[in-house]
Amino acid sequence: MDCRFVRTTCPFCGTGCGMLLKVVDGRVVDTLPDRESVVGRGHLCIKGWSAHEFVHHPDRLTHPLVKKGDSFERISWEEAISLAAEKFRGIAEQYGNDAIGGFSSAKCTNEENYLFQKLIRAGFQNNNVDHCARL
Amino acid sequence: MTNSITDLAGSKCIFIIGSNAAESHPIIMGEIYKAMDAGGVVIVVDPRRTAVAENAHIHLAIEPGTDIPLLAGMMRHIMDEGLYNAEFIEERVEGFEEFRKFVEGWTVEEASRQCGIEPSMIRRVAEIYAKADESAVVYCMGITQHVCGSDNVIALCDLTMLCGHVGTEHSGLYPLRGQNNVQGACDMGALPNVYPAYQPVADPDIRAKFEEAWGRPLSDKPGLTVVEMVRSAGSKIRGLFIMAENPALSEPDVNHVVESLRKFDFLVVQDIFMSETARFADLVLPGSSFAEKDGTFTNTERRFQLVRKAVDPPGSAKDDFSILCLLGNALGLNFNYESPADVMSEINRLAPPYGGITYDRLERQGLQWPCPNEEHPGTRFLHQGRFTRGKGLFVVPNHVAPKELPDEDYPWYLSTGRMFAHYHTGTLTRRAKQLDREVSRPYGEINSEDAAKLGVGEGGAIRVTSRRGSIVVDAKITDRVRKGSIFIPFHFAEARANILTNPALDPRSKTPEYKVCAVRVEKGES
Numbered sequence: 001m002d003c004r005f006v007r008t009t010c011p012f013c014g015t016g017c018g019m020l021l022k023v024v025d026g027r028v029v030d031t032l033p034d035r036e037s038v039v040g041r042g043h044l045c046i047k048g049w050s051a052h053e054f055v056h057h058p059d060r061l062t063h064p065l066v067k068k069g070d071s072f073e074r075i076s077w078e079e080a081i082s083l084a085a086e087k088f089r090g091i092a093e094q095y096g097n098d099a100i101g102g103f104s105s106a107k108c109t110n111e112e113n114y115l116f117q118k119l120i121r122a123g124f125q126n127n128n129v130d131h132c133a134r135l
Numbered sequence: 136m137t138n139s140i141t142d143l144a145g146s147k148c149i150f151i152i153g154s155n156a157a158e159s160h161p162i163i164m165g166e167i168y169k170a171m172d173a174g175g176v177v178i179v180v181d182p183r184r185t186a187v188a189e190n191a192h193i194h195l196a197i198e199p200g201t202d203i204p205l206l207a208g209m210m211r212h213i214m215d216e217g218l219y220n221a222e223f224i225e226e227r228v229e230g231f232e233e234f235r236k237f238v239e240g241w242t243v244e245e246a247s248r249q250c251g252i253e254p255s256m257i258r259r260v261a262e263i264y265a266k267a268d269e270s271a272v273v274y275c276m277g278i279t280q281h282v283c284g285s286d287n288v289i290a291l292c293d294l295t296m297l298c299g300h301v302g303t304e305h306s307g308l309y310p311l312r313g314q315n316n317v318q319g320a321c322d323m324g325a326l327p328n329v330y331p332a333y334q335p336v337a338d339p340d341i342r343a344k345f346e347e348a349w350g351r352p353l354s355d356k357p358g359l360t361v362v363e364m365v366r367s368a369g370s371k372i373r374g375l376f377i378m379a380e381n382p383a384l385s386e387p388d389v390n391h392v393v394e395s396l397r398k399f400d401f402l403v404v405q406d407i408f409m410s411e412t413a414r415f416a417d418l419v420l421p422g423s424s425f426a427e428k429d430g431t432f433t434n435t436e437r438r439f440q441l442v443r444k445a446v447d448p449p450g451s452a453k454d455d456f457s458i459l460c461l462l463g464n465a466l467g468l469n470f471n472y473e474s475p476a477d478v479m480s481e482i483n484r485l486a487p488p489y490g491g492i493t494y495d496r497l498e499r500q501g502l503q504w505p506c507p508n509e510e511h512p513g514t515r516f517l518h519q520g521r522f523t524r525g526k527g528l529f530v531v532p533n534h535v536a537p538k539e540l541p542d543e544d545y546p547w548y549l550s551t552g553r554m555f556a557h558y559h560t561g562t563l564t565r566r567a568k569q570l571d572r573e574v575s576r577p578y579g580e581i582n583s584e585d586a587a588k589l590g591v592g593e594g595g596a597i598r599v600t601s602r603r604g605s606i607v608v609d610a611k612i613t614d615r616v617r618k619g620s621i622f623i624p625f626h627f628a629e630a631r632a633n634i635l636t637n638p639a640l641d642p643r644s645k646t647p648e649y650k651v652c653a654v655r656v657e658k659g660e661s
Contacts, residue, residue, distance in 0.1 A: 006426075006443050006444075006445035007441075007443060008425065008426070008441070008442050008443045008445065009315070009425075009432050009434075009440045009441065009442050010315065011315050011424070011425035011432075011563070012315055012558050012563075012564075013159065013160055013311075013312070013313060013314070013315060013558070014160070014311060014312025014313055014314060014315060014316075014317060014318060014434055014435035015140065015160055015162045015163055015311075015434060015435060016315065016432060016433075016434025016435070016436075016438060016440055016501075017162055018440070021426055021445040023445050023446060026446055026447070027446060028426050028445055028446055036499065038141070038438075038500045038501070039140060039141075039162070039434060039436075039438065039440070039501075040162050041141075043162055043165060044162070045161035045162060045555075046161075046555065046556060046569070046570065046573070047556070047557075047558055047564060047567075047570065048162075049569070050564075050567040050568075050569040050570055051425075052426070053566065053567035053568060053569060053570075054424070054563045054564075054566040054567055055424050055426045055427075055446070056449070057408075057566045059408050059409065059566065060407055060408065060421075060449045060450075060452070061406065061407060061408060061409060061413075061419065061421035061422075061450075061452060062421055062449050062450025062451060062452055063421060063450055063451050063452075064418070064419065064420055064421060064451075065418070065419040065421075066417065066418055066419075067416065067417045067418070072419065077451065077453070077461070080418060080420060081461045081462055081465050082465060083418060084376075084403050084418055084420075084462060084465070085462065085465035085466050087374060087400075087401040087417075087418075088374045088376070088401065088403075088466070089466070091373045091374040091400055091401060092374075094373075095373050097354075098371065099371065099372060099373040099374060100372070100373070100374045100375075100376075101358070101359060101364045101372045101374070101375050101376075102375065102376040102377070102378070103361055103364070103375070103376070103377045103378065103380045103382070104320055104323075104325035104378055104380075105316075105320065105325075105378045105379035105380050106313075106314035106315070106316050106317035106319075106320045106380075107314060107315060107316065107379045107380075107425075108316065108320070108378060108379055108455055109316065109319070109428065109430025109431055109432060109442055109455075109456075109475065110316065110319040110322065110323050110430060110431045110432070110433060110439070110479075110482070111430045111431065111456060111475035111478040111479060111482075112378070112430065112455045112456055112459060112475075113316070113319060113320045113323035113324075113325045114323045114324070114331060114478055114481070114482055115456065115459040115460070115463065115470065115472075115478060116325060116378055116459060117323060117324045117325050117330075117331075118349060118463075118468075119376075119459060119462065119463050119466070119468065119470075120376075121330075121336075121345075121349075121353055121354070122349045122350075122351040122353065122468055123351075123463070123466045123468055125351070125352055125353060125354050126354050126356070126358055127327050127328065127336050127354055127356065127357055127358030128327060128358035128359050128364060128372065129324075129325055129326070129327060129358060130325065130326060130327050130358070130359070130360045130361045130364070131317070131320045131321075131325045131326075131361065131380060132314070132317070132361060132380050132382075132385055133314075133317050133320065133321055133326075134279075134360070134361070134362075134644060134645055134646040134647065135361070135382075135385045135386060135646075135647070135649075
């Protein structure tokens, strides 16, 4: 049995408590507070303690899906990425760059947010990028 | 926030307004308890007797949406009694004369008439806040989610500057951020008017810097906000890319939002679950959870902290960094980054306050911005000695009553918010067994007298209807809410509280008024 602990940061509120994920044979099985974390100092709230529970949930999305009529069908990553690029480019050509927008995410990392706003701004020469800070 | 979370423990007075930290930020509440143990006084302002109010020394249950009248009354008393910090204002703040006129336009009695708190109590809390050696203000969405939300914040800034309670270790302003990385998403420029580190898109020099770095022409025109983009679906906005957000549950008046989501020519949603929003997508991209990626989150005290990959994403799902790189390259943008650390070096170069934040320095404790270079230790509290803009500025806040108040047809106040066991739209927490066991059904808190009048018992069905829609929830009978008021958490997809809420916006911040709208409450069919 392979068992290890990975030091990381809680995914719930803005407090940012330090936590340890217990990983057994490639699955996250438990969450523990990190006593060395300057935030939290060895404490987690009820949400933090259960942060591992959704990770391997059977409802997780596992493949790119495209809408066909009222339902979704699996497609490959290659198809998905070129479909997205082609459709967005087509819309920008037909209606102008300002017709494209994006919602970035307060749940994603800094690096992902940086890339997201760069994608919209550099890709479509507009500033239609925002996220749920106000909600 | 201006200061650090653990600095709260040393505050002599903590003035909490529109935050239920005991449920929404329990670990920060721990620091508030430490302050109380050390003799600090905790004052809570909230129309509801929340968990934080129950644990405070003083609770002021104001009328919904009357924060500015209360604060104006407090500031009037502070001026009358000479309790303001004249030396601090003289040295460090501008605009006092005009501000003084605003405050003198109020009386404690008029404030009392509007906010429903006895004049003697307004005077008492004003004195406690002003006289304490170091007083901190803690606020959250109860302040910002009003049509005059940004003015509410301005009034709080005025109060801190009036008393000189900013720029020291245990004073300051603590807006508690709700999402793990809402601070970081703002810092990284996921906002329609600024590049990373709040550098304005309209500034030609700044724009030139990014054009050169990114090798593309950029627009000087601020873009649309979330709410504006949804409202422009199928007209101004035709193609939308949503990464891990769930507006079909989180926006006000969601019935209308759902109609809008259908109108986009092409909608891409990247998420880890088939969210209520993803169902409307033309293309769904499976992303990764926090346990499946490397990167950084920035918490509410401006601290960059590492997120580390523990396991692989399920099936053929990919981490969001890789998906963005693929899409960027498909759009011809040369997103040839090797790792998130590689992206961080670009951030270091283009965003001066984060210039010294490198992965190897984040290993243990993280780093708080501003941290302009690799020798800089990070910044524990802001505005020491001088404000970022040089001198502080008193701004006159403009009070605006909530846009929709109870009337004959809709005689109740509704406010929405979070509760201890669940989180935002519940996509994550409602899938956690431990949390589902705590609370698994949507509910609305109503007062015992109201429940008796309606003939509803604990757990009985109640129908709540606003001008925008109707939902059925379980009655939770508690005198934490006032008569004629109902509180509904918004985590539940089967009874979406945001079907009811009013999409009126603060004109400046574009924040919707979630905290006040008018509803009708009836006994429901179970």
